[in-house]
Amino acid sequence: MDTAQTGTMELLKSSTWELHQAVEGHEFQQSLVKGVLARDRYVRFLGQMLLIHTALEKHLRNTSARWPFCQVIHNRLYREQLLLSDLDSFGVDGRRIHAADATRSLIAEIDRLGDGNSVALLGVLYVLEGSTNGGKWIAKAARKAYNLDEAGATYFDPYGDQQRIEWRSFKQRVDAIDLTDALKEGVVAAAREMFAALSRICDELHHEPTPASSNERTEAVAPARRCPFAHGPL
Numbered sequence: 001m002d003t004a005q006t007g008t009m010e011l012l013k014s015s016t017w018e019l020h021q022a023v024e025g026h027e028f029q030q031s032l033v034k035g036v037l038a039r040d041r042y043v044r045f046l047g048q049m050l051l052i053h054t055a056l057e058k059h060l061r062n063t064s065a066r067w068p069f070c071q072v073i074h075n076r077l078y079r080e081q082l083l084l085s086d087l088d089s090f091g092v093d094g095r096r097i098h099a100a101d102a103t104r105s106l107i108a109e110i111d112r113l114g115d116g117n118s119v120a121l122l123g124v125l126y127v128l129e130g131s132t133n134g135g136k137w138i139a140k141a142a143r144k145a146y147n148l149d150e151a152g153a154t155y156f157d158p159y160g161d162q163q164r165i166e167w168r169s170f171k172q173r174v175d176a177i178d179l180t181d182a183l184k185e186g187v188v189a190a191a192r193e194m195f196a197a198l199s200r201i202c203d204e205l206h207h208e209p210t211p212a213s214s215n216e217r218t219e220a221v222a223p224a225r226r227c228p229f230a231h232g233p234l
Helices: 008-015 017-024 027-034 039-063 080-089 100-113 119-128 132-145 159-176 181-206
Strands: none
Touching: 008 119, 008 159, 017 181, 027 039, 027 080, 027 132, 039 080, 039 119, 039 132, 039 181, 080 181, 100 119, 100 159, 100 181, 119 132, 119 159, 119 181, 132 159, 159 181
C-alpha cells in the first residue's frame, strides 16, 4: 500500500487486520463479550487494562502539548480513573494490581516509546480508543453477568450514546495530522505490537489457574457480536 496516498486511519486498519482478528477470535475475548467469563477473570482483565492505561496516559500527559499529540489528545481519552472506579466497585485496590508477564512486557514497550517522545504512541492509542466500538457490548454483558449498575463496567462504555461521534472525531483528528511515511510506519508498528500484546495477555489470563470459588460458566461460547477491539467502519 502506498502510505503517501493513504490516510493514517485507513493504513492502521488495513495493516493490523489479521492481528485484530486474532484478538477478536480469542476464546478469552469471546467469553468476555458473551458475559460468560468468570468474575475473577473479568476483574483480572480490568486490572491489566488499568496498568496499561496508567503507563500510556503518563506519557500522553507529558506530550499532550506537543505536536502531533496536541491535535489528538483531550481529557475524554483518559481511562485510568474509570478503571480505578470499576475495580473499586469489586473491592479491588487498583494500586495493588499484579501485572501479568505479557502486560509487563507491553508496559516496557510503551515506556520505551514514551521515553523517546515517539509519535508511535498514537498506534497504541488507536487500538485502545478503537475498543470503545465494541466495548458497549462488553459493558452490557458485564452488567448482566455480574449484577452491576454502572460502576464495574464504565471503562468499556465511556461515551455512552456519544460513542460513534467520539470515534468519528478521533479518526478525523488523527487523519488531519501530516505524518511522513516513516512516522506512519512507526505508528502502524506500534499498533501491530499492541494487538499482538493483547493476544498474549489474553492467552496468559485464559490459562491462569481458576480459584475454586470462581463463578466461571462452562457452557460453550457462541460467536460474539463484537469484540472490544472492533474498530468500526472508516
